Amino acid sequence: MTDVCVVGGGLAGITAAVRLADAGIGVTLLERRSELGGATYSFDRDGLVVDTGQHVFLRCYERYRALLDRLGSAALTQMQPHFRVPVLSPGRAPHVLARTRWLPAPAHLLPALAGYSLLGAGERLRAIVAAGALRTVDPDDPRNDGRTFGEWLADRGQGPRAVHRLWDLITIAALNTPAEHASLALAARVFRTGLLDRADAGDIGRPTAPLRDLHGRPAHRLLNRLGVRVATGSRAERIRPDAAGFRIAIGDAGARAARDELSADAVVLAVPHAAAARLVPDSASAGRDEWHRLGSAPIVNVHLCYDRPVIGLPFAAAVDSPAQWIFDRTPASMSDGQYLVVSVSAADDEIAAPAGRLAATHSAAIARLCPAARSARLLEAFVTREPHATFRQAPGTRALRPGAATRLPGLVLAGAWTDTGWPDTMEGAVRSGHRAADVVLAHLVSADRHLEGTR
Incomplete structure (x- = not known):
């Protein structure tokens, strides 16, 4: 008993x-x-320690971070001093989305949105207005769970390019579904709690082991x-x-x-x-x-091992590319070369695709995003799949x-x-x-x- x-x-x-x-x-x-x-588990594969998914966390994950403290493993993570996300796009220099260190919420994101070079001036202004309006959306109001985030964004002048290049950077990663299918209530929880209500809440932590x-x-x-x-x-x-x-x-x-x-x-x-x-x-x-x-929503991870470093960032987001988020897992798994993982959320179209096709698609995507990859040799490529990574975080x-x-x-x-x-x-x-x-x-x-x- x-x-x-x-x-x-x-x-x-x-x-x-x-x-x-x-x-x-x-x-x-x-x-x-x-x-x-x-x-959140790992397995061994040909000398690599492979994580099933690329899990990051935010400073506002207070209960999770307290659990790491209790487990004695918090030292195996690294927290940004302030929110900073490099955004890669083919043929462009990397753009960095970052909060200021001296302005309170929500003004801490104004310079980042005002200077976001992947959107036009009018799109940036409308995004700032929409971000301010999002602070008034109550995540616990059942009415907000009855409509999509995409509908709400469209009502506030956010066109397809702004949704793709800005809002879906966060929505797809956090909710495993694009804005057009995501619950407005859950999206409001993500953006308000993680980015808008407190200046330091969205600082990103990641495992180093x-x-x-x-x-x-x-x-x-x-x-x-x-x-x-x-x-x-x-x-x-x-x-x-x-x-x-x-x-x-x-x-x-x-x-x-x-x-x-x-x-x-x-x-x-x-x-x-x-x-x-x-x-x-x-x-x-x-x-x-x-x-x-x-229901359930899938995530696919494409693992690429190169004979030399091809990107000098611990992680980056990507737009206008098959890649969504790219993580450097070299310190946790390799001593030479570079081990990258391309994480693809909302992967309904990729979950059943042949591994060879996914590896070819995403190695080519890395070459377009990272010029150094064009002269590097790809030593190994493989795919891990999570068919039921999350429930489908849709309205209702x-x-x-x-x-x-x-x-x-x-x-x-x-x-x-x-x-x-x-x-x-x-x-x-x-x-x-x-x-x-x-x-x-x-x-x-x-x-x-x-x-x-x-x-």
Whole structure:
């Protein structure tokens, strides 16, 4: 018997397990993979340590950054002193979007928008006006979740070029969907919280080590120290309530039959929405059958290894190019040459494309963006795909995202797909883990009081 079973070893599950263990609760954590980390994991390939995705964070990701501090891995990240994004375009010198260090929000972005050379003077002026108007959009107003960000931008004079060269630089990266398909409420959360409401909120942090060293491995060590039983390679097959709490049938990852059963007073189900819908009992959630409508959106990463450095930037955005964001992963994985990863979000057209075609397309794109790549030798190219990287963050999704509590007291949901008020991000995942732990702790206190009252 364990006090709480946490199902899922991603950031939400790790956060919930740490929070509960800190409160003196006995915790068992089940993770179907061999290591913790969930969607933020790494693997070895021909001498390279490869991350499944290129995860950056912002200074406003306060709960996520606090988790890194607790894991003891914050030193494996690097935070910009101020928001600064180089923007590459074929045939042009790089343009740098940067905030000022001396003006308060939202004026801190005025010089960047006023001087953005990839837009005309009229487009820049209209973008400044639209940014000011976006500060008045309430991310928590359900009406704003009923329309697209693209519609809102069009109403404020933002033409296709301005959307492509400015707004979608952030929207696609943050929401994994372009403005024309994105929820206005979620876009407002991104732009207001990340860029407009506080001057330093959008400063970008990035890992300087593989994700497994940033999340999974230090989390395993911390949980062990806290007395949490961590069972990797273990898949929850079924959850059913009983008089004492819950019984969780456990199988080996990939197995079809359960090999064990665990009893728990409460369960935190910190898995993607498709898996949660399969595991949640019928009586737990009236909306469970609607979770599939959240859908999923893919991300594709094209990995390119060169025999010499071809770009002198830790990361850059790209416009008018198949590439979207380019990351230099050399310090974390290579000692010679340069290892670049081209990250393509909202990759519906790329997710099923042959790897050879993607490698050719994006190596050619790098050559057009970075002149030094034209004389460099491409040593290796490969592709990683995340078909279900995020839920599809379209209008109407807020009503589909459940809260932490279910109709079964003690069965609690966590994950970036739940109703955090945030997009599907690492910050959202960590916030959901905290909320789930709070609900479980309240349930356990209530159950103890009820038990005392019956004695």
